[in-house]
Amino acid sequence: MADADRIKRVAQRVARTKNQGHKVAVVVSALGQTTDELVALAHQVSTEPSGREFDMLLSTGEQVSIALLAMALHDIGCDAISFTGLQLGIITDSAHTKARIISVDKNRIMSELDRGRVVIVAGFQGVSEAREITTLGRGGSDTTAVAIAVALSADICEIYTDVNGVFTADPRIVPNARKLAVTSYDEMLELAGAGAKVLHLRAVELVKKYGIKLHVRSSFEQEEGTLVVAETEEMERHVVSGVSLDKGEAKVSVADVPDVPGTAARLFGPLADRGINVDMIVQSVGANGLNTISFTVPESELKEALETTKKIAAELGARGVECDPAIAKVSAVGVGMRSHSGVAARMFQALGEAGINIHMISTSEIKISCVVDASRAEEAVRVAHDAFELSKLSVEQGTGTR
Amino acid sequence: MADADRIKRVAQRVARTKNQGHKVAVVVSALGQTTDELVALAHQVSTEPSGREFDMLLSTGEQVSIALLAMALHDIGCDAISFTGLQLGIITDSAHTKARIISVDKNRIMSELDRGRVVIVAGFQGVSEAREITTLGRGGSDTTAVAIAVALSADICEIYTDVNGVFTADPRIVPNARKLAVTSYDEMLELAGAGAKVLHLRAVELVKKYGIKLHVRSSFEQEEGTLVVAETEEMERHVVSGVSLDKGEAKVSVADVPDVPGTAARLFGPLADRGINVDMIVQSVGANGLNTISFTVPESELKEALETTKKIAAELGARGVECDPAIAKVSAVGVGMRSHSGVAARMFQALGEAGINIHMISTSEIKISCVVDASRAEEAVRVAHDAFELSKLSVEQGTGTR
Numbered sequence: 001m002a003d004a005d006r007i008k009r010v011a012q013r014v015a016r017t018k019n020q021g022h023k024v025a026v027v028v029s030a031l032g033q034t035t036d037e038l039v040a041l042a043h044q045v046s047t048e049p050s051g052r053e054f055d056m057l058l059s060t061g062e063q064v065s066i067a068l069l070a071m072a073l074h075d076i077g078c079d080a081i082s083f084t085g086l087q088l089g090i091i092t093d094s095a096h097t098k099a100r101i102i103s104v105d106k107n108r109i110m111s112e113l114d115r116g117r118v119v120i121v122a123g124f125q126g127v128s129e130a131r132e133i134t135t136l137g138r139g140g141s142d143t144t145a146v147a148i149a150v151a152l153s154a155d156i157c158e159i160y161t162d163v164n165g166v167f168t169a170d171p172r173i174v175p176n177a178r179k180l181a182v183t184s185y186d187e188m189l190e191l192a193g194a195g196a197k198v199l200h201l202r203a204v205e206l207v208k209k210y211g212i213k214l215h216v217r218s219s220f221e222q223e224e225g226t227l228v229v230a231e232t233e234e235m236e237r238h239v240v241s242g243v244s245l246d247k248g249e250a251k252v253s254v255a256d257v258p259d260v261p262g263t264a265a266r267l268f269g270p271l272a273d274r275g276i277n278v279d280m281i282v283q284s285v286g287a288n289g290l291n292t293i294s295f296t297v298p299e300s301e302l303k304e305a306l307e308t309t310k311k312i313a314a315e316l317g318a319r320g321v322e323c324d325p326a327i328a329k330v331s332a333v334g335v336g337m338r339s340h341s342g343v344a345a346r347m348f349q350a351l352g353e354a355g356i357n358i359h360m361i362s363t364s365e366i367k368i369s370c371v372v373d374a375s376r377a378e379e380a381v382r383v384a385h386d387a388f389e390l391s392k393l394s395v396e397q398g399t400g401t402r
Numbered sequence: 403m404a405d406a407d408r409i410k411r412v413a414q415r416v417a418r419t420k421n422q423g424h425k426v427a428v429v430v431s432a433l434g435q436t437t438d439e440l441v442a443l444a445h446q447v448s449t450e451p452s453g454r455e456f457d458m459l460l461s462t463g464e465q466v467s468i469a470l471l472a473m474a475l476h477d478i479g480c481d482a483i484s485f486t487g488l489q490l491g492i493i494t495d496s497a498h499t500k501a502r503i504i505s506v507d508k509n510r511i512m513s514e515l516d517r518g519r520v521v522i523v524a525g526f527q528g529v530s531e532a533r534e535i536t537t538l539g540r541g542g543s544d545t546t547a548v549a550i551a552v553a554l555s556a557d558i559c560e561i562y563t564d565v566n567g568v569f570t571a572d573p574r575i576v577p578n579a580r581k582l583a584v585t586s587y588d589e590m591l592e593l594a595g596a597g598a599k600v601l602h603l604r605a606v607e608l609v610k611k612y613g614i615k616l617h618v619r620s621s622f623e624q625e626e627g628t629l630v631v632a633e634t635e636e637m638e639r640h641v642v643s644g645v646s647l648d649k650g651e652a653k654v655s656v657a658d659v660p661d662v663p664g665t666a667a668r669l670f671g672p673l674a675d676r677g678i679n680v681d682m683i684v685q686s687v688g689a690n691g692l693n694t695i696s697f698t699v700p701e702s703e704l705k706e707a708l709e710t711t712k713k714i715a716a717e718l719g720a721r722g723v724e725c726d727p728a729i730a731k732v733s734a735v736g737v738g739m740r741s742h743s744g745v746a747a748r749m750f751q752a753l754g755e756a757g758i759n760i761h762m763i764s765t766s767e768i769k770i771s772c773v774v775d776a777s778r779a780e781e782a783v784r785v786a787h788d789a790f791e792l793s794k795l796s797v798e799q800g801t802g803t804r
Contacts (some may be wrong), residue, residue, distance in 0.1 A: 002446075003443065004443060004446035004447050007447050008447060011447075029789045038466070039469060041466075041472055042404060042469075042470065043407050044473040045406050045410055045413075045470050045473050045477065046408035046473035046474060046476060046477040047477060048477075050472070050473065050476055050520065052483075053470075053472040053473050053476070053484060056465060056468065056469035056472070056484055057465075057466060057469035057473075057698075059465075060462035060465045060466050063458060063459075063462045063465075064443075064462050065462075066444060066458065067444075067449050067455045067456070067458035067459035068444065068455075068459065068460075069446055070452070070458070071447050071448035071451045071452065071455050071456075071459075072448060073445040074448060074451075074452055074455070075447065075448040075449060075450075081454075082458055083456060084458075084535075086488070087533060114634075131489060132776045133486075174415065189735060191584075197776075345410070347539040373675070388686075
């Protein structure tokens, strides 16, 4: 769809909600490929663009969108006013390109809402205490929306996206994946952390913290999406709510590390110091007091992680360091795991029967993650989805909260 | 040239000036067709975009440029920092899309210059006292540059443009037009007002007011352009410095207006009230106490001007109102006119010998303007250019201020 048509459709939708008697604040992100194009331009003029100037550049994408949406609303007789993050006082820390929102000044929004206007807010951006423009990282508009909803004590925060809601698995991988009518904050957190791209992790943290009701739904269709709400008793009855896939990590293994106290700290301390996000960690005890320590890191941080790890491994007297980027993490998530046993075993068995080798395992209260070969990743998702019978609507779910 | 290459070339040029030991503040405008594309988008979503949202939209063009230029400078090892009009405190009135700069806060620029950084400023934009983003109208980046130069008491303000300087006439019309090495503020004002597109009128007003030396030169070539400076005695020796053409006006005539006191005020008062810019006015006295009043307005304001004029003409008992958009204004400008006589006669004679009919005439101290048929406009420029022998470098000019 052309950009102008999309803007007009959004305007229609916003005006409809407004005309139903609601006060409406809308957070918008950049149009189509705008952000990618700006990133490409930056890399054409600079090998390593500075964070400050990168944010100066990228924040223009949302500024274009808010102005156009305001014009489109005016054009259909709906009073509206647009604001950049700076104008609205969306204060963030100064971590350019991945800033975190500290506070939102609600006064300006409130006074415009009270005047009967739709308030249009540029997503993804804010301003540091030093009055520098910052951005929140990919998907950051979700977080802006939630932060605004929190500031306004909104009844509901609706996230319009290119999918119809949160599914039991990615429908491109599992054709019979089912849309969840309801899910809990914790499940959504684990799903977002486990690679489901549907929501920005930080946005989910915020809705959970402030108990805001979130509705994830399609920009293109009218149907209801998925409600993300506080946990209810009914939810406990579903053992597993969804299976997610993360192909963006790589495995690093340090072989034959002498088994002495403080080894893990000596390895992971320096990695943390360099800002490397270590996800799963597994330590296997070998013979002769020698262990193998394996962990996963985002692929984009692999090079730096290997460099650091090799240095430490030499100091520790380990045999060597190996890496494998051709891995994938398959996770099953569900609050029901807390009260049901045997969930992990069911997953391991299903993968084993399909002949899919598991390289690493990690579990949380409501999640089981298995690292498998990247070449078997999609198959592993389908196998787990089938094992937990996620395409079937369970009786409990049919009588659930909606 | 691709956008990234242009940015890199500008960065090279800025770095060179910086490395010569100068403190440098750079004002940049939007890349290539950006502004036109944004305007087109606005008109796709709205029949009549609001000024505030239009400025919100258009100001992104310059924000993209400043960020990219900062990155490109960093990339070649030149410390630099970019600022939007809002961040820098370029305060304007609140007339969206055609705001005027009221003041510039020089503190931030000065402190960054003192730290050895190149300061990159978004042209064309500012912020109103109500903290709304404003823009200055087409060509407004020139005005931003001059305002910054004034605020910093700069030694010189260089305007990089797509021509090599100010010419005795538009070289596309007069192939043997000559580049002026020097011109005066007043000549530049009259030339800008008479349709020469090389500089924003408001920018020239500001350099004149504050006596800033201006250098108009090419973005693409190294050669010297045209200096715009205070008037010198030598300049008086050139009778005419340049001939300009304005095809953007239309003529309105009110026939047989009774010759009573107050008629002009009754006609032009309401036009002024509606914000219509009347340029030339000629009143010819006819027989029987009936006059014809003719005037010119920008073509874009013709419709509104006609509407108003017809109403007033009826009240005045005039015979009728006619209009002619197929006209052009040819002007000869030169500070030497003050001390030389016969300049106007020479122009009229030359046009007459070429068989070009003159519809209206108006003169100022240093300018003669003739309205002719649009179809003869370019020819009229060539005729006037020849009549004043502008393609020849006069002895006085050869020993001029440079």
